[in-house]
Amino acid sequence: MVATVPPHLLTPRPAPGVRPYPLHTHDRPVEGNVQPVMRASATSASAGVRPVPVAGGFPFVGTGLHVAGLVPVVLVGVPLITLAMTVVEVSPAELLGLLARLDVPGLFGQSAILALGATICAMVLGVPLAWFVARTDLPGRRVVRFVAPLALAVPPYVLALAYVVLLAPGGVIHRGVATVLGMSTFQIGWPGFIFGTTGAAFVLGVAGVPTVFILVHSALSRTNPSIEDAARSLGLSPLATFRRVTCPLLRAPLLAGALLVFLYACVDFGVVSLLRARTVTTALYTYLLTGYAPPATATLALALVAVLWGLLVVQRRIQRSGAGSTRGGDGSRVGDAVLADTRGRLGSTPVSLGQWRWPAALGAFVIVSLGFALPIGVLAWLASTLGVAGLPTFWWSLVPHLGHTLVIGASGATVAVCLGLALALARGRTTLIEPATWAMQAGYALPGTILALAIVTFVLRVAPWAGDTAIPIIMASVILFASPAFQACTAAIDAVPAVLVRASRGLGTSTWGAFRRVVLPLAGPALLASWALTFALVARELAATLLLRPPGYDTLAVRIWVHTMDVGPDPRAAAVALLLLMLLGAVWSVSLWLSGRSEASTRLADRRAQP
Structure with a gap:
């Protein structure tokens, strides 16, 4: 043709x-x-x-x-x-008086703490999982690489519902412990940590693990593992190599993943409302339903929009700085030798986990199950009680x-x-x-x-x-x-x-x-x-x-x-x-x-x- x-x-x-x-x-x-x-x-x-x-x-x-x-x-x-x-329909003095009743610093502080906790949780779980799958001889790593992103199909508020059923007072674990001890749930005190900021941060962190995993695993797949091999050959331990070589190379995807999780935690409504956490979004929902002070509610909303758009600008700059290149630990540009070619990927030997292979596989299975298999299993069990x-x-x-x-x-x-x-x-x-x-x-x-x-x-x-x-x-x-x-x-x-x-x-x-x-x-x-x-x-x-x-x-x-x-x-x-x-x-x-x-x-x- x-x-x-x-x-x-x-x-x-x-x-x-x-x-x-x-x-x-x-x-x-x-x-x-x-x-x-x-x-x-x-x-x-x-x-x-x-x-x-x-x-x-x-x-x-x-x-x-x-x-x-x-x-x-x-x-x-x-x-x-x-x-x-x-x-602008009210005077500045009246607007400030209305805002004073809303506890604006407290709302933004709670939202920031929740988003920061979710980000830390997602990074702690997602980054090691991506490294183990991309760089080690982890058993079943191909299965983990396929299953880990599937958790994106589970809405975060569905995760919240599953973990309430599992971890709340009177939930599955509480009743299981009571049954083993031969006591009723009323006789055994159970912490309600799943509710509030702590529980919401955990659930949103679990929901953010697939995002972090995809970004970090993709970056690891593009970088040449021979650089890490050289570091280990010079006497660095696997942990020191990860800290001093791998992490600097992954600076852009790590920051991008952290910002994405932080942004989502700031805008989320379903998880924080189901887990009774008070944030800007839940407060706006309450004020909108009650019709309280529309000018103050609008000001609170626009303030959050300004913060989120500022973070979005930062995230775009990080993406541009990391696109097409990888940077070293001192911020200098690393040449094309850093980028992995086919021979580099095929010729590099995965890090041997030795006797820790199966414990690491168990840990990877647990992390993947937190966002996919476990909530689906819990919900299926609870739904089956309908008969x-x-x-x-x-x-x-x-x-x-x-x-x-x-x-x-x-x-x-x-x-x-x-x-x-x-x-x-x-x-x-x-x-x-x-x-x-x-x-x-x-x-x-x-x-x-x-x-x-x-x-x-x-x-x-x-x-x-x-x-x-x-x-x-x-x-x-x-x-x-x-x-x-x-x-x-x-x-x-x-x-x-x-x-x-x-x-x-x-x-x-x-x-x-x-x-x-x-x-x-x-x-x-x-x-x-x-x-x-x-x-x-x-x-x-x-x-x-x-x-x-x-x-x-x-x-x-x-x-x-x-x-x-x-x-x-x-x-x-x-x-x-x-x-x-x-x-x-x-x-x-x-x-x-x-x-x-x-x-x-x-x-x-x-x-x-x-x-």
């Missing part, structure tokens, strides 16, 4: 970071001849470099691209501006709530993926992509309670009729999850070989035809996978859905919260959680299957595109 393309269409690919070619290549001057370009294409393909993204010539050209770039900015900015207008006939009957009664979850998840995912696809195609064609990317990441970092407060304020001022519809929930879903949808759509579009699109255009196909007949078949499975993942994120969202849902329009996430908050750990809450996990597991499986199909079709297209 490449041989039939006119030579002027086979233009060289730009270097990474250079603006990609649009589809309309016939209006660009071309230098050189076809043979060097074909050799360069073959070299790049053989080196594993993806073709340039297809960024132009689609129906989203011209004014449409600018509109797509403005949408995230408007979606995030307008509700927050409306919220800020509430603040063989009672559990299916109760699940049948949840069909309307399941339908609400499917409608909201599908609607929010569709709008978010369409926006993400439009922005992915608009790259290089409008200057608004960078502000749009910032706006999407800022929206992703917003707490659900604050976003709900801003949307409620906006809807009451502009469109009160929309308050009893699903529009506010869909709007919140797009703001919260447009960023991961955009990233997934960008990866899908970038995987399409640009030479095939140019060939299609050279054969007379219109821009829409090239998109429909070349890009969409190749990127379609990956785009469906991104839709499935976005659907899972929307379906599990609790805070925004709880506050913005129409009357009687409960989702499965809301029903978990209702059953737990009403009477404590209830078998019905466990049954709803299991149903939600089955839904998310099915969506996760479909997403993995579609991603596999997309990778296979892309590899085949790459081979066919090579001359």
Whole structure:
């Protein structure tokens, strides 16, 4: 197919970071001849470099691209501006008096302590797990590497419910101890540490372990283990090598993982509300329900947004400083020798654990089980107490709530993926992509309670009729999850070989035809996978859905919260959680299957595109 393309269409690919070619290549001057370009294409393909993204010539050209770039900015900015207008409606003296009653320093202090505790817990558990899997002869390390990220599919508030059932007074462990001692639970005192800041920090830390594991394990896989081998050959112990060599090389991913866990702990509502921890998000929820001092509530919300966006700026800078390079312990740039090549990875001998192999394997199994197997097992046991006939009957009664979850998840995912696809195609064609990317990441970092407060304020001022519809929930879903949808759509579009699109255009196909007949078949499975993942994120969202849902329009996430908050750990809450996990597991499986199909079709297209 490449041989039939006119030579002027086979233009060289730009270097990474250079603006990609649009589809309309016939209006660009071309230098050189076809043979060097074909050799360069073959070299790049053989080196594993993806073709340039297809960024132009689609129906989203011209004014449409600018509109797509403005949408995230408007979606995030307008509700927050409306919220800020509430603040200026009172005098500064009156506002300070209202804020004095809210104990603002105490709320921010509690939130910071909780987030710091969650971060420490996630790092203590996740970093050693990643190192043992990547660098040692740990038994079953391939299984751990596959299972550890699966905990991301378990919503943190479901983890909180499981650990309340397991560790709370009157829970599984308390009753088990009482049974062994032949006493009643009333005769044995049991600490309620699972409730409050300590328990919330532990649960959020366990929920953050997969994030830390993925970042650190990925970084370890890219660094050359021969550097650590050299350190050990010079007499350093494995612990000293980890502290003096490995940790400095992992500075960027370690800081990025810590900040991600810290940010999530700051914005979380489900875990802290179920475990009775008082933070800024739970206080905002209470003030919103009671209607207390809207200007003071809005000020508290905007203050938290400012803190979170500041942390987001720091996190982006860390990512940029660590992208494409690894730094030594003194902060100096380490050359390409640090990056692992295939021979370095295959030739390096894993660290031998000796007699500690099986104790280390047991520890890895325990860490992985904390966020995945253990909570699912506890919830399954509690749900089974409904009986063989009672559990299916109760699940049948949840069909309307399941339908609400499917409608909201599908609607929010569709709008978010369409926006993400439009922005992915608009790259290089409008200057608004960078502000749009910032706006999407800022929206992703917003707490659900604050976003709900801003949307409620906006809807009451502009469109009160929309308050009893699903529009506010869909709007919140797009703001919260447009960023991961955009990233997934960008990866899908970038995987399409640009030479095939140019060939299609050279054969007379219109821009829409090239998109429909070349890009969409190749990127379609990956785009469906991104839709499935976005659907899972929307379906599990609790805070925004709880506050913005129409009357009687409960989702499965809301029903978990209702059953737990009403009477404590209830078998019905466990049954709803299991149903939600089955839904998310099915969506996760479909997403993995579609991603596999997309990778296979892309590899085949790459081979066919090579001359």
